Amino acid sequence: MKILLLEDDELLAESLAEYLEMDGDEVERVAGGEAVFDATFAKNYDLYIFDINVPDLNGLEVLRALREAGDDTPAIYISALTDIASISRGFEIGAVDYLKKPFDPEELRLRIRRIFREKEKEGILKYGAIRFDPASGRVEGVGEAPFYLGEVQSRIFELLLERKGSLVSSEELMELLEHPGSNALRVTLAKLKKRLGIEITNVRGRGYLLETL
Template identity: 55%
Template sequence: MMKILLLEDDKILCDSLREFLELEDYCVDVAYRGSDVFDLTFKKKYDLYILDVNVPDVDGFDVLSSLREAGDETPAIYITALTDINSISKGFEIGAEDYVKKPFDPEELVIRIKSKYQQEDTLLYHGDICYDPINRVVQKNKQTIGLGEVQQNILHTLMVQQNKIVDSYTLMDFLEQPSANALRVNLTKLKNKLGIDIKNIRGQGYMIENL
């Protein structure tokens, strides 16, 4: 589970962000003051820092600068209402990897976290097939394979539920003109294009088994 340290002095925003992130299965510790970050990082190692800038005691820029000077290379994202180019530039110069301007949708923050810091953890494999479910990119032997929307949706559903039977009606929902025959045609094309084994579980549906 990814461990995140969130620095935000607005307690309502901080608590709501923590709840949202925890719903995404992140482990979140919070700090309301800059100096609290030093206490927490002394006791525990984190996978990601999410830092506001204008916080009491020690501002977010100085917090990250001190951590970097101490050899802490933990990835960091700034969340701040500061939108001038000098502030943004300063944040990146100190060592932040990303910068989210307030106000923002918490879902945007989650998308950035998943795409930047969890890609390796979320990649799915099946033989020589590598599938990125976040960006919906499929590779075979490290070569990107283009798929149409229908086959892309079918592959996504089967890959994220490997070793589980997906009923035929769920897969047929992706078709413009749903039918068992049309589904079989698309599955055959998908198998031929990727060389992937999609099993037909008679009377139940289809599945991709873990190798």
């Protein structure tokens, strides 16, 4: 996952980033609220972790601005504030969780995993910055605007995602084509790779592999 961490305590930010990166996540750190807008303009993230009391613009106002702009990225607040009003306001704005400082980094990691287990149950599949809805074929996180895959490309991408990190045989993939054949499969996969900007490895004579990020 790509995580944006808003935290002005440099030591805490560094330790949290190092801990989360042990799981293979990519963490980008910013110290002020205004810097969040620069970061989110430049790239997409899977998760926001925001402190509230930070320079420039507090974490509550930052998330409010993002939500008003249509950004629905899950957000967790971490804060020393313990008053019910602040906690309630955070949830009203659109946070999915709230963690009071000080806390064990492992608790943060567990809460993150819980959030994404629940999102997976909603049917949205994720691959890096890509968010894919197999039911509709809708793709987000590639380019500036969402788009839709056709039925065949959707079925193939869904299978590769479900089996990412494992080899999928050519025979299984060809069964998803309207007119099965090795040439047709190669063309379909080439178009899918180009459209999504992903790498699908051809294991000669065996099948295809979508690497785990």
